[in-house]
Structures are given as structure tokens and as C-alpha cells.
Amino acid sequence: MAQTSLQVLVYGATGTQSGPVAQQLLARGHQAHVLTRSPDKAAALAAAGAHIVTGDLADPDSLYRASQGKDAVALLIPFFINPADAPTFARNAIDAARAAGVRRIVWNSSGFIPPHDTGNPGIDVRRFVVDYLRQAGVPHTIVMPGVYSENLLGPWTAPHVLARQELTYPLPQSLRVGWLPAQDVGALLVAALEQPTATGKMYAVSGAEAVTGDELAARFTQALGRDIRYVTMRPEAFGAVLDEVFGPGAGAGAAVEYRRMQEHPEQQPPMFVDMQPVLAELPVTLTPLVDWVRQQRHAFGG
Numbered sequence: 001m002a003q004t005s006l007q008v009l010v011y012g013a014t015g016t017q018s019g020p021v022a023q024q025l026l027a028r029g030h031q032a033h034v035l036t037r038s039p040d041k042a043a044a045l046a047a048a049g050a051h052i053v054t055g056d057l058a059d060p061d062s063l064y065r066a067s068q069g070k071d072a073v074a075l076l077i078p079f080f081i082n083p084a085d086a087p088t089f090a091r092n093a094i095d096a097a098r099a100a101g102v103r104r105i106v107w108n109s110s111g112f113i114p115p116h117d118t119g120n121p122g123i124d125v126r127r128f129v130v131d132y133l134r135q136a137g138v139p140h141t142i143v144m145p146g147v148y149s150e151n152l153l154g155p156w157t158a159p160h161v162l163a164r165q166e167l168t169y170p171l172p173q174s175l176r177v178g179w180l181p182a183q184d185v186g187a188l189l190v191a192a193l194e195q196p197t198a199t200g201k202m203y204a205v206s207g208a209e210a211v212t213g214d215e216l217a218a219r220f221t222q223a224l225g226r227d228i229r230y231v232t233m234r235p236e237a238f239g240a241v242l243d244e245v246f247g248p249g250a251g252a253g254a255a256v257e258y259r260r261m262q263e264h265p266e267q268q269p270p271m272f273v274d275m276q277p278v279l280a281e282l283p284v285t286l287t288p289l290v291d292w293v294r295q296q297r298h299a300f301g302g
Contacts, residue, residue, distance in 0.1 A: 006030045012076035014041040020186025057089035063096035075107040083121030090129045105140040141192045146206040149179040156241045162301040170233040170258035173213035178206025178272030191282035208286040210272035223293035235259040
């Protein structure tokens with residue numbers, strides 16, 4: 001249990017990325033205040049002890065009310081929204097925290113932050129948020145996860161593992177990726193919230209293992225007890241599934257990015273990091289890939 005209980009406003013806790021943040025806060029004796037437009041979606045978190053706060057990223061007044069009296073904010077800007085809205089949503093949340101006197105923001109950037117604009121608005125907004133956090137003057141920590149393991153639970157992958165023993169994803173087979181479970185990201189964010197020395201720092205984080213596509217399939221084979229092979233998915237097919245799940249236009253940017261990765265893998269920055277220096281400051285036990293797959297056997301047909 002944590003020695004000092006924190007009052008933390010959590011954005012996006014009804015989703016995959018920030019749900020574990022709220023859960024980890026509660027497990028460590030903190031109070032999670034879950035911001036949502038639809039309280040019904042947060043019923044499980046409420047049952048676990050979270051406080052549910054109604055608010056909307058498009059409504060600055062609701063964010064200010066939600067931020068009052070909080071020690072910290074665990075910030076997440078949803079990735080699959082209109083890219084034109086993302087800067088405004090980020091600005092609203094940061095301004096609300098500053099006006100309410102929040103002492104610290106820990107922001108999950110939902111991916112690595114490029115050193116320069118890429119032309120993809122969904123990715124370039126991360127650079128805007130970094131700059132705005134600095135301009136706002138609110139003490140903050142940035143956690144930059146690489147690729148979530150939960151991406152493999154999507155309809156572009158899990159059904160093919162189940163039905164065809166094929167692990168389909170639009171990354172080149174040769175690219176080494178540090179797949180990172182959302183539960184580990186949640187633990188890292190909470191560790192950052194608990195560590196005052198993390199203020200002002202940016203942590204690039206990934207899973208402990210950097211594996212190729214074939215090595216990832218081998219982990220699935222070990223966990224599920226049957227032969228699984230890796231298949232590099234066409235980016236356009238991946239984007240089409242995203243459109244079906246999140247609405248027309250959602251997959252266009254992702255398809256372009258994955259096409260670039262496939263055609264120019266030599267230009268792709270590393271999708272994993274050496275986690276030992278990070279874990280020395282944020283003491284978290286990372287989940288081995290085999291264990292994560294076993295935890296998700298219901299989705300993959302273990």
C-alpha cells in the first residue's frame with residue numbers, strides 16, 4: 001500500500017489504456033476519480049471503489065470542476081478521435097488542472113513522440129501536448145509507451161489466431177517490438193505519480209522483451225499449446241478494420257503509418273527501449289509476453 005494517499009483524476013479510465021491506471025491507484029490505496037461522459041460505462045470501477053465524475057473533454061467547465069481538490073491528473077487524450085479536436089481537448093484538460101491548482105500531471109502519450117512532425121495529425125498532436133504542458137507550467141511527467149500488447153486483441157488479430165492459427169499484424173516480421181501490456185503501463189503511470197523525483201521527466205517505455213514477428217508467434221505457440229505463425233498484414237486491410245470498429249476515416253492515418261513502416265523499415269525508430277534504467281526509477285514488475293498471452297487465452301482459444 002502507498003504511504004500517502006493521492007486524489008487522482010483519471011481521464012479515459014473506461015477504456016483499455018487508462019482502466020488499469022484507476023485499478024492500480026485503488027490497489028495501492030489511492031483514490032481514483034474517473035472522468036466519463038457516460039457513468040454507466042464506469043460501473044465496474046465504481047463497484048471497485050472509484051469515484052465517478054461526469055465530464056467531457058469538450059466542456060472546459062466540467063473539467064475544471066472535476067479537477068478541483070485533486071492532487072494529480074492522469075491524462076490521456078483518446079487516439080481515435082477527430083485529430084482536429086485533439087489539441088483543443090488537451091488544452092482544456094491542462095488548463096483545467098492549472099486553474100484548479102493540481103500539483104502534477106502524468107500524461108500517457110499513447111505512443112513514442114517523434115522529434116519532428118510526421119504529417120500524421122494523430123501522431124503530431126503529441127508534440128503539441130508536450131509544448132503546451134511546458135507552456136502551462138504545471139509540473140508534469142510524460143510516459144511514452146511503444147506498442148500495446150492489447151493491440152493483438154483487436155479484430156485484425158485475435159480472430160485469425162483463433163480460427164487460422166495466424167498472428168496477423170501490419171508490422172514487418174523483422175521489426176523488433178517491445179509489446180507492452182496495458183496493466184504494466186498502468187503500473188508505470190502510478191509509480192510516476194508516487195515518485196516526486198519523476199517530475200519533469202519523460203520516460204519512453206516498452207515491454208521487457210524485444211521480439212520479431214516470428215519470435216512473437218513462438219511466444220503464442222508456447223502459451224497456447226499449438227503452432228502459431230506470424231503473418232504481416234496489409235496496412236490497408238488493417239485500416240479497413242479500424243474503420244469498421246471506430247467509424248469511417250479512423251484507419252486512414254494508421255494505414256499510412258504502417259505502410260511507411262513496411263516500405264522503409266530502416267527509417268523506423270526503435271520500438272523498444274532498455275527498461276532497466278526506467279525500472280530503477282519506477283519500480284514495476286513487467287509481465288512476460290508468454291504470461292500475458294496466457295492471461296488472454298479466452299480471446300486466442302487456449
